[in-house]
Amino acid sequence: MAPANWCPQCQTVLANEQVVGEGLCERCGTPVIRRDLEQWFLRITKYADELLEYTEAEWPERIKVMQRNWIGRSTGVDISFGIDIEGVDDKEIWVFTTRPDTIYGVTFFVLAPEHPLVEKLTTPEHKDEVQEYVERARSQTDIERLSLEKEKTGVFIGAYAINKLNGERVPIWIADYVLLSYGTGAVMGVPGHDQRDFEFAHDFGLPIRVVIAPEGWAGEELEEAYVDPGTMVNSGQFDGMPSEQGMEAISDFMEANSYGIRTVRYRIRDWLISRQRYWGAPIPIVYCDKCGTVPVPESDLPVLLPEDAEFKPTGESPLKYCESFVNTTCPGCGGPAQRETDTMDTFMCSNWYFLRYTSPGYDTGPYDPSKMAYWMPVDQYTGGAEHATMHLLYARFFNKAIRDLGLAGFNEPFTRLFNQGTIVMERQKMSKSRGNVVNPDEYVAKLGADTVRGYLMFIGPWDQGGGWDDSGISGISRWLNRVWNLVLEEQKSANLPSLDGAAVTELRRQTHKTVKRVTEDLEKFRFNTMLAALMEFTNYLSKIKETRSVAGEEWREATKTLLLLLAPSAPHITEELWERVGYTYSIHNQSFPSWDEAMVVEEQVTLVIQVNGKLRDRVEVPVSITETEARELALGSTRVQAYINDRKVRNVIYVPGRLVNVVIS
Numbered sequence: 001m002a003p004a005n006w007c008p009q010c011q012t013v014l015a016n017e018q019v020v021g022e023g024l025c026e027r028c029g030t031p032v033i034r035r036d037l038e039q040w041f042l043r044i045t046k047y048a049d050e051l052l053e054y055t056e057a058e059w060p061e062r063i064k065v066m067q068r069n070w071i072g073r074s075t076g077v078d079i080s081f082g083i084d085i086e087g088v089d090d091k092e093i094w095v096f097t098t099r100p101d102t103i104y105g106v107t108f109f110v111l112a113p114e115h116p117l118v119e120k121l122t123t124p125e126h127k128d129e130v131q132e133y134v135e136r137a138r139s140q141t142d143i144e145r146l147s148l149e150k151e152k153t154g155v156f157i158g159a160y161a162i163n164k165l166n167g168e169r170v171p172i173w174i175a176d177y178v179l180l181s182y183g184t185g186a187v188m189g190v191p192g193h194d195q196r197d198f199e200f201a202h203d204f205g206l207p208i209r210v211v212i213a214p215e216g217w218a219g220e221e222l223e224e225a226y227v228d229p230g231t232m233v234n235s236g237q238f239d240g241m242p243s244e245q246g247m248e249a250i251s252d253f254m255e256a257n258s259y260g261i262r263t264v265r266y267r268i269r270d271w272l273i274s275r276q277r278y279w280g281a282p283i284p285i286v287y288c289d290k291c292g293t294v295p296v297p298e299s300d301l302p303v304l305l306p307e308d309a310e311f312k313p314t315g316e317s318p319l320k321y322c323e324s325f326v327n328t329t330c331p332g333c334g335g336p337a338q339r340e341t342d343t344m345d346t347f348m349c350s351n352w353y354f355l356r357y358t359s360p361g362y363d364t365g366p367y368d369p370s371k372m373a374y375w376m377p378v379d380q381y382t383g384g385a386e387h388a389t390m391h392l393l394y395a396r397f398f399n400k401a402i403r404d405l406g407l408a409g410f411n412e413p414f415t416r417l418f419n420q421g422t423i424v425m426e427r428q429k430m431s432k433s434r435g436n437v438v439n440p441d442e443y444v445a446k447l448g449a450d451t452v453r454g455y456l457m458f459i460g461p462w463d464q465g466g467g468w469d470d471s472g473i474s475g476i477s478r479w480l481n482r483v484w485n486l487v488l489e490e491q492k493s494a495n496l497p498s499l500d501g502a503a504v505t506e507l508r509r510q511t512h513k514t515v516k517r518v519t520e521d522l523e524k525f526r527f528n529t530m531l532a533a534l535m536e537f538t539n540y541l542s543k544i545k546e547t548r549s550v551a552g553e554e555w556r557e558a559t560k561t562l563l564l565l566l567a568p569s570a571p572h573i574t575e576e577l578w579e580r581v582g583y584t585y586s587i588h589n590q591s592f593p594s595w596d597e598a599m600v601v602e603e604q605v606t607l608v609i610q611v612n613g614k615l616r617d618r619v620e621v622p623v624s625i626t627e628t629e630a631r632e633l634a635l636g637s638t639r640v641q642a643y644i645n646d647r648k649v650r651n652v653i654y655v656p657g658r659l660v661n662v663v664i665s
């Protein structure tokens, strides 16, 4: 953590005078935005590349895409342009481009209106117009400014830039579609091959030159920018090259002549964590007249918020005028000193709260390192997708930073991430203002917590959510009542045939199959299909209980398994049943049932394959084989093939689970 005094692009630490004013990084020419010295930043940019990799994190693709876009890595070239104006010391301006192959197509040059060079380069006769434009641009958001739909605006500042590749002089404009905060805050205008530049040139009558020819191009004018690869034209010694190759050749050429540097740029900026408000963890820094900016030593951590702060309607943080908090002694020299009164962004705490869960009572540090090593990383993290680029990215960064400080032995905080869906009401998000909020407490009071919980699991795939429906929840309630009766009720009829032979085998098979389905669904968070499997199993057992005597051990085993499988979903009712049936407390301390793979293999049947009604082959297939699979199997059989030879297949008749008859001419 540090006040931002490094270049956001090349990470070079800047000289102090550079930070105080607006300036350009001496090493890479990036504008260094003037920042309030009291703002604190975390250097997330240092981890940008590592954050693009998810080798140890099994995360949903769309979250990874959102994070990657947020980080916004682009490879390209920083190119130096000369400046043609008397009396200016800066003899060059740098641009960042991802398309060095288009360098011969530059017909103008654009600076962000706030670029530090604008004032120096604007010629006297353009001053007023430029100043007015800069004011207007400052009042817009980046999103407004970058919008493709927006009409292009801009003004010429009277100066010229020199393209060092061909010596051409091009006019320098300012326009709000160029942002100060990205790249070098400057763009080489290539209207032939960039749509924004195309529109700009079109609106202001600037020349549009084709330097990457589309296939079959015969010199005609373009109707819009041609942005794909092509053949280089109007590009001096590079003419005739495929543009992808030209990209490398031109980059090499510029690097060899020291006016281009291959570079990687990121959209992500360092994380500003300073907040001017009371809530949030205090930033543990002390300012001393003698020693300067001094970190609070570890032995004095944590710095706690004062409880006697007064809240006044001043718009300022109450910490600023809370003397008991502000005034302290310097950890360096023992003299009087003042505390930092900014607090940290609350995302700072959500970076690591789960580490504290591993040892909540530990009082000599944030967490017990051995407990942390045992429990972390988090195996399964569930949260909303709205946190994709804030909390979830910050937490990954924080983890990597503490790892590098030797405080964590793992690379990613959350091994597996799952985004839960939303429960909606009549296709609308529940909200107080719409008055469509379901209050779960009422349903818990009426139908029980297990029912509400079960219904939420059953309502739809966990990552998609679903629509709340009162008849759906009563379905769950009825099912749980049936489970209750199934396990406890006496059989109605006393003289039913006993459960034996094939029926027992089948019961065991169904039990093992259910264990397998439930276990696999549970691991994949497919709670809705898991409950469906348990419902099917309940139905199956109910039928047996109606037709067979269930006095035997096999039945007891089957219902015991049902309870164990249901326990995570309906913890209360299963605990109660567990006790009533006579097992020892508690059901939640039992091992989860396991299955025998041999018991779950599908039953096989023999499929007869005929050609024109005559038996030609037999194959063993699972009973669940589909018609398409059966047909393919029959037609693929080598024996059948021998009969078909080059004759035409006229028809394929399928009798489910029994035969396939191939009719040939």
Ligand code: ANZ
Residues within 6 Å of the ligand: 073, 074, 096, 097, 098, 099, 102, 112, 177, 178, 179, 180, 181, 182, 183, 184, 185, 186, 187, 188, 189, 190, 192, 193, 194, 227, 265
């Ligand atoms: C010339 C050029 C020619 C460009 C061409 C593109 C196509 P990404 O991919 O997002 O990194 N650019 C650079 N700095 C900018 C700024 N501060 N504000 C607005 N636009 C900026 O975008 C890189 C491209 O965005 C750069 O490549 C530059 O336009 C523009 F046929 O340079 B290009």
Ligand code: ZN
Residues within 6 Å of the ligand: 288, 289, 290, 291, 292, 330, 331, 332, 333, 334, 335, 337
């Ligand atoms: Zn001091």
